[in-house]
Amino acid sequence: MTKAPTISASDRMAGAARLLAEIQRTRTDPIPPHWQEALRAVPRDAFLPDLLWLRDGDGGYRPCDRDQDPDGWLTAAYSDAPLVTQFVTESDGTRSPSSSASQPSTVLRLLEDAQLTDQDRVLEIGTGAGYNTALLCARLGANAVTSVEVDADLTARARANLEALSYAPTVAHTDGAHGWDATAPYDRILATCSVRSVPIAWLDQTEPGGRIVTPWDSAWCCYGTLRLTKHDDGDAEGNFAAYGSYMLISGQRTDVELFRDVLRPGQVTRESTTSLSPWSVAGSDPALDFHIGLTVPGVWHSWDTEPAGAHTRLWLANDTATSWASVDYDGRQAETFTVTQHGPRHLWDEVAAAHELWLLAGRPGIDRYGLTVTADAQKVWLDRPDNVVA
Incomplete structure (x- = not known):
């Protein structure tokens, strides 16, 4: 079998241009210049394995092997689509995705919702292969970025991927629910996995005035993104947004059939x-x-x-x-x-x-809901914090 050719700088530039154009078509506002620069600077292909799994249109996945189909693989790498990179075998013998490269337009929305400033220090929950980490490094500098990953193999792979592009953030192998106290506090905590409740460690490790941005999940449906701001009294509060569908953080998963x-x-x-x-x-x-x-x-x-x-x-x-x-x-x-x-x-x-x-309630949309997080409770509200619904 012939090994796929090395991807050239010109191919990467062309791929980044296609990706930016795809993302822009999903938006009514222009992509901010600093994020355009980051998306051009960080080659998405460098964070992907040679074997990808793409949606097959029938609810399943089809393989896309870089060696067998280099052009198709490169097109997928720079498409605005989620790419499954790893499966896990369930107890009933079925296989389900356990790791993926998230859709770039959704990645960008999470990054924008973090409302980063040039001086911010960020904790990322869920390093994955390191692509989102690299975008943060391109935006803030590697010294401002800490990322944690629960999967040891992914942690090692992410470190190697980042090192190959000369990025050297702090990357730790640990349960993301615990955050990373060694370099806390942070101005922003940004999760690339969903949660059903906000880990209190995240609240403790966020500076007053800082933001926590995390995809959301419930047993009923996996959808939505929560944007919290921490107040001076230590509590955090914020609204949900109608986008985002990410894998649930490992410590909050249940195995019930x-x-x-x-x-x-x-x-x-x-x-x-x-x-x-x-x-x-x-x-x-x-x-x-x-x-x-x-x-x-x-x-x-x-x-x-x-x-x-x-x-x-x-x-x-x-x-x-x-x-x-x-x-x-x-x-x-x-x-x-x-x-x-x-x-x-x-x-x-x-x-x-x-x-x-x-x-x-008038069939409220997702963005009318919010959450208040304290050390003792997490309360869901509709329209305003005093109108608690759960």
Whole structure:
């Protein structure tokens, strides 16, 4: 097999120009000059493995090997698209992405939301292969950048990638939920993974007046970005934005499967009916999904198109595997649906109540929600901090 040719400086310049043009087409405002400069200075290809996995259009992934298809690989490297770089095998034998190179336009939005100034010191949570770290170095200088990564192999790879481009930030192998106290405090903490709650270490390691920017996740849906500002009293507060879908930070992941962990023989159930369509609450509107994720904590859902005794079923379960619910469509009429619930939480009742609250609030968008983080609590609010909804 012929080894793919080395990528020339002119190829990289052309690739960066294409990438900037793609990103600009997604925006109504111009890319700030200092970020244009950083995107030109940092070659994205230098942070990618020879084997990439690209969306295949059918919900799966297809391989793209640099040696076999150098032109296709280079085109992918400088496209405004997320690129899967690593898979993990789940307990049921399926493979799911465990590491990826994020979509550059989303990377840029996170960087812009950090509102960096030339004097800022930044902690990045999730080094990955080091591309975002390099962009921070190009913007601020390597001495102002600290990055942490939980995966030892990725940490080593990122250090090598950064060193090859003469960037020397502090890169530490540790759980990102702990931050990095050795070089704290920071003016900005920027996460490249999502969270379901803000680690208190991040709050402690941020300077008053500093910002924490992190993608958001809930058991119901993975979407949104949180922008917090730390106040002089030590609390932090800020709104969500309607973009961003990142892998969940490792320490907040759960391994719960419906048929393995949740459903058990002999469980006592409660039967009822509902006129609320399951399709109305699961996947019909990103803003509603986000609202349910915030206000019905720890509850996830899945669709079953071949259930016993029904045409289609929406399953709900909590991430402690103590409660579940199902909502059945019989395939004939859509006026009423059969509800079955088990456990101390009445999950369908909770979801239906959250849906009603969302309607009464005027179907609020994601950017109307915010979060207040203190040492003792994290409170979700709508429109203003005193209007707590969860």
